[in-house]
Amino acid sequence: MLPSALELYLRLHREPELSGVERRTAARAATVLRGLGCRVTEGIGGHGVAGVLHNGRGPTVLLRAELDALPVREETGLPYASTVTAPGPQGVPVPVAHACGHDAHLAIALGVMDLLARHRDRWRGTVALVGQPAEETLSGAAAVLADGLYERLGVPDAVLAQHLAPFPAGVVAHARTVLAASRALRIVLYGPGGHTAHPEGAANPIETAAAVVAGLPHAVGSHVVAGVGALHAGTTANVRPDRATLEVSVRAPTGRQAGEAEGAIAELARQEAARLTPGRPPEITVTARSAPTVNHPELGKTVRAAHTAVLGQPAVHPWPLSMATEDFPEYAAGGTVPTAYWMLGCVGRKQWESTADLPLRERFAVIPPNHSPRFAPDPVPTLRTGMVAMATAALACGLGDVSEM
Numbered sequence: 106m107l108p109s110a111l112e113l114y115l116r117l118h119r120e121p122e123l124s125g126v127e128r129r130t131a132a133r134a135a136t137v138l139r140g141l142g143c144r145v146t147e148g149i150g151g152h153g154v155a156g157v158l159h160n161g162r163g164p165t166v167l168l169r170a171e172l173d174a175l176p177v178r179e180e181t182g183l184p185y186a187s188t189v190t191a192p193g194p195q196g197v198p199v200p201v202a203h204a205c206g207h208d209a210h211l212a213i214a215l216g217v218m219d220l221l222a223r224h225r226d227r228w229r230g231t232v233a234l235v236g237q238p239a240e241e242t243l244s245g246a247a248a249v250l251a252d253g254l255y256e257r258l259g260v261p262d263a264v265l266a267q268h269l270a271p272f273p274a275g276v277v278a279h280a281r282t283v284l285a286a287s288r289a290l291r292i293v294l295y296g297p298g299g300h301t302a303h304p305e306g307a308a309n310p311i312e313t314a315a316a317v318v319a320g321l322p323h324a325v326g327s328h329v330v331a332g333v334g335a336l337h338a339g340t341t342a343n344v345r346p347d348r349a350t351l352e353v354s355v356r357a358p359t360g361r362q363a364g365e366a367e368g369a370i371a372e373l374a375r376q377e378a379a380r381l382t383p384g385r386p387p388e389i390t391v392t393a394r395s396a397p398t399v400n401h402p403e404l405g406k407t408v409r410a411a412h413t414a415v416l417g418q419p420a421v422h423p424w425p426l427s428m429a430t431e432d433f434p435e436y437a438a439g440g441t442v443p444t445a446y447w448m449l450g451c452v453g454r455k456q457w458e459s460t461a462d463l464p465l466r467e468r469f470a471v472i473p474p475n476h477s478p479r480f481a482p483d484p485v486p487t488l489r490t491g492m493v494a495m496a497t498a499a500l501a502c503g504l505g506d507v508s509e510m
Contacts, residue, residue, distance in 0.1 A: 110216035110488050113137070115185045117208035121174030121201045123191055124239040127152040130172045130211070134236040137215045141222040143234075146257055150248030154236040157258055158222060163230025164503040167261040168495060169436060170214040171207040171240040178202065180478040204480045206269030206451065211236060213267075213491035220496055221504075228505030233258050243287070243393040246435035255438070263404055263502040264436040264444045267494060269451040270427075271474045274486035276450040277416065277494050278424035279409045283446050284398035285330075286363040287430035288355040291392050292317065292374050295385040298347030308382040310349040311338045316377040317351060317370075324373040325366040330356040330428045352392075356428040360396050367391065396434040401443035404502070408445045411501035412494055420490075424448050429475070445498065449491050453483030 113133075122130050131152040138145045138156030146155045152172065178200035179187045186202075193199035203209075214234050221232055235254060239245030255261070272278065294317070296310040314336055321331045331353060338349035353370060357363040374387045400408075413421045424447070437444045452472055460468045473479035500507045 106216040106220050106492055107485070107489055109219065110212045110492065111484055113215065114208055114212035114484055114488060117211060118203050119185050119187055121187050121189055121203045121208070122172070123176060123193070123201055124173040124242045124245070125151060126191070127172035127238050131236055131238070134172070134211060134215060138218065138234065141218055143218065149235075149254055149257070150245060150250070150252040151238045153238050153245065153249040153252070153254070155233060155254065155258060156218065157231060157233045158218060159231050160225050161229040163228075164262040165231040165233065165259050166499045166502045166504060167258065167264045167436070168214045168217060168232065168234045168499065169264060169266040169433065170210040170234065170236055171245070172211065172236050172238050173207060173241050173245070174201050174203045175205055175241055175476060176201060177204040177476065177478055179204065181481040183481060202478070204477060205241070205475045206482060207240065209269055209451070209482055209484070209487055209491065210267065213488055213495055216488065216492045217495045217499065220492065221499070228500060230504045231259070232499060232504065233261065240432055243289070243395050243430070243432045246432035250435055250438070261442060264442060265408070265495065265498050265502070266433050266446050267449045267491060268431070268446070269475065269482055269487065270448040271452055271469065271472050272422075272450040273452050273454060273457045274450045274483050275490050276420050276422055277412050277490070278422040278448040278450070279405065279412070280400075280424040280426065281402070281405060282358070282397055282399045282426055283424060283448065284431050285356040285358060285426065285428045286360045286397040287357070287393070287395045288363050288367045288391055289393035290353040290355065290367065290370060291390045292351040292353060293388040294349045294351070294374065294378055294382060295387065296345065296347055296382040297384065299345050301343050301345050304345075309345045310382050311346065313377050313381040314338065314349040314351055316381060317374050320373050320377065321353070321370065324369040325355065328358060329362055329366045331366060331370060356430055358397065358426060363394070395430045395432050398431050398434055398446050400445050401437070404443040404445045407501050408447065408498045411497045411507055412447070415493060415497045415507060416490070447494070449487065449494060451482035451487040453486070456483070
């Protein structure tokens, strides 16, 4: 399956699409699925696409992959690097790149569907793939489920997903709790506006925003990560704007901690606004939220054991909780559907070994992590291991004997 998966990966990488506008990517996935004999449904929860491969009586296993890319300018220098620009959330053109690995996730999952379609004599049951839109905005999983994904496909017995991470290709990593809970907040701070020459008559919401940014670490505490990804205010040096908008990301080990941090940040914004720009309280909106990614205890153990049996113990590592987040927990439907999620290494052997003498934190200065403009997976070993890992996990869910594949 590797040559076709690699060709698809390179094409997806060159032609990324932002969250919510993944028309071309979804259509490409639908074409591949139809060619494999799948029953295909498009337009689920936006541009979501699903393909179902029936093969007799047995369990139903759902593979999940994402369609969307990021508003990032790629700086990898690769011959297949993205040069795409597209209208961003504010309508202004932005660069677009697959700086998180969703192109690899989709190519791998479609490769696994191809593998299973070719070897129907070695498994029984139903395998489905959902190409999910809008993961980067944490809205796509809820959207496809609200649009009846499980009613269309049937409630699965297991849902599987994996995600690229900057450790060696050929390795997978497991944990019970893999990723953090999150909140995304939009905070609009107001001021009367005026001339910068007369600060006594025109309180500056930019200064209020700076105070909020500086106060975030103390407000949320040591076990929570909170940062500002965007600050929009003003147009010129000699005019004090009448508002400043902060986009704040909160990550925490548990949903409770994320909720507490949300409240603490809101209180911080209100206090600083009352102190520095009195007159109008801030507007605070939760624009996205996610639960922690926690594996079903039995399914997680089953998948890890299968990976160990096929890839070998040295290739299966423990995973420390990451403060990255996902909307994948939505597929668990409140804990009624077993889910399993693991991390997939994507760094080439030579690149990884060249940084062996560096502490892990310094390695990321040399080996760029996800969301970096220089994020550059080594495609061949990443795709190969990803397909083995995903196919192995699917078979281990009761579809067939892993050793027969």
